[in-house]
Amino acid sequence: MVDAAAEIARLRDEGNTESPAQPTVRELERLSPTETAKVCATLGFQYLQAKVAGDTATADRISSELVGATCDPRWLRTLDEYLKFFGAGGTRRKIPYIRAASAGAQTLSLASNARIGVIGDWGTGAEPARRLLTQLKSQNVDTVIHLGDVYYSGTPEECKSNFSSILDDVFGKPGKRAQVYTLSGNHDMYCGGVGFYGMIKKLNVDPYKQPASFFCLRASDASWQFLAMDTGLHDYSPFSVDDAVPWLEADEEEWHRQRLAEFTGKTVLLSHHPLFSRFSRIGKPGSDGKLLPFNPKLRETFDRLRATGKPIKAWFWGHEHNLCIYDTYLNLEKGRCLGHSAIPVFSEDDPYEDVENLVDPPTLIEGTKIGKSEDVWAHGFAVLSLSPQSIAVEYFEDRDGVAIRTFQETIA
Numbered sequence: 001m002v003d004a005a006a007e008i009a010r011l012r013d014e015g016n017t018e019s020p021a022q023p024t025v026r027e028l029e030r031l032s033p034t035e036t037a038k039v040c041a042t043l044g045f046q047y048l049q050a051k052v053a054g055d056t057a058t059a060d061r062i063s064s065e066l067v068g069a070t071c072d073p074r075w076l077r078t079l080d081e082y083l084k085f086f087g088a089g090g091t092r093r094k095i096p097y098i099r100a101a102s103a104g105a106q107t108l109s110l111a112s113n114a115r116i117g118v119i120g121d122w123g124t125g126a127e128p129a130r131r132l133l134t135q136l137k138s139q140n141v142d143t144v145i146h147l148g149d150v151y152y153s154g155t156p157e158e159c160k161s162n163f164s165s166i167l168d169d170v171f172g173k174p175g176k177r178a179q180v181y182t183l184s185g186n187h188d189m190y191c192g193g194v195g196f197y198g199m200i201k202k203l204n205v206d207p208y209k210q211p212a213s214f215f216c217l218r219a220s221d222a223s224w225q226f227l228a229m230d231t232g233l234h235d236y237s238p239f240s241v242d243d244a245v246p247w248l249e250a251d252e253e254e255w256h257r258q259r260l261a262e263f264t265g266k267t268v269l270l271s272h273h274p275l276f277s278r279f280s281r282i283g284k285p286g287s288d289g290k291l292l293p294f295n296p297k298l299r300e301t302f303d304r305l306r307a308t309g310k311p312i313k314a315w316f317w318g319h320e321h322n323l324c325i326y327d328t329y330l331n332l333e334k335g336r337c338l339g340h341s342a343i344p345v346f347s348e349d350d351p352y353e354d355v356e357n358l359v360d361p362p363t364l365i366e367g368t369k370i371g372k373s374e375d376v377w378a379h380g381f382a383v384l385s386l387s388p389q390s391i392a393v394e395y396f397e398d399r400d401g402v403a404i405r406t407f408q409e410t411i412a
Helices: 002-014 025-029 033-053 056-068 073-086 127-137 156-171 194-200 250-261 296-306
Strands: 108-110 115-119 143-146 179-182 215-219 224-228 266-270 312-317 323-325 335-338 380-386 391-399 402-411
Touching (some): 033 056, 033 073, 115 127, 127 156, 127 380, 127 391, 143 156, 296 312, 380 402
Parallel strands (some): 224 266, 266 312, 312 335
Antiparallel strands (some): 391 402
16 A cells, blocks of 8 residues: 555655546456555555546546456545545535534543553454454453554445444444443544544544543553553545655644643553554655654654653554564654554565665564464454553464463563
8 A cells, every 4th residue: 555655645746637547457366466456556646636637438438447457446435535525626615523622621530550552554354354353352452552554544334334234233232231432543544534433433432532532541549551642643645645744733732741741650652643654654764764753743743742752662563564663763662563453464575674774773573473374464453451660561462363462571
């Protein structure tokens, strides 16, 4: 998907409106999944151009090519949902984001010995997602945090079939199950967030209802808190994934700063998008062709939060369909990407291939990469066990239907 987005960005930057010769079905079958994604994304971009221009004949022709070849027709649905909500130029309607003033200073309570399951990019509705959630339940978690992305466009129908219905089946109905919280990812915003904002009202019962796209979970003994930040709000276009440099609204950042300032314990940050990455591009290259390995806007936010003097011990994010357990970087002791809970990454593709021309990228802790399961890289989740002094973190992989612990660490 990142490569596909890069292809779209290239076409936009070049002002390319010409339709390149499309490969035949037989030629598509010989392409790798990544190469196929680029072809499908190119068609999708041309489809959106035709829809905006009112060129029904061209749009219909491209639609038949998308469905008739090996391209996933649900990608086409993403484009339709985006166009339906935002319109030509992406300016029709505003995402129903809840402002900090409306959210208030509410915090949500956690048990002092809570066991928290963390999954990322999980909302596919496919069998691997259901299987992984069943494995997570077997770990006796009392809270589930999803780091964002219900596919493909976060519509109300997708939020129900790919997220809440599976939770109901596996964990039980709200009020009779573990508390469930979810962040805003870019896919959740492709239809303007209408599915996401409707869903968060129904995931839990009072007093555990998620008040907004950002929230604070706080242990009852004031030892730990989790600050979940909304980085999805400003990444709502399927045509700028690779170029996006998401940021927090100023009033939301101030809301998180206040939660830090008033708290006497330690804090863990949560978001959908990464603070930094070695394996996915963040923003456009500079004039020298070099790329930053971090999001400069989120780094500024992180530095301002650190300026409170309160301890921020870790940051978990998703977005990349990978597990990345990084060494200390940018004054963050533990930066963790956990976005490998459901989206398949085919075995011939390498999620740990370095992005070229990165300046001083972060490094991984040795021995923490995920393995392969048949023809895809393994899916996984984490379990965080709270105690007053520390958080024990266990990382699990789904190996042939069995959850295997592959790494553990302590946040203190």
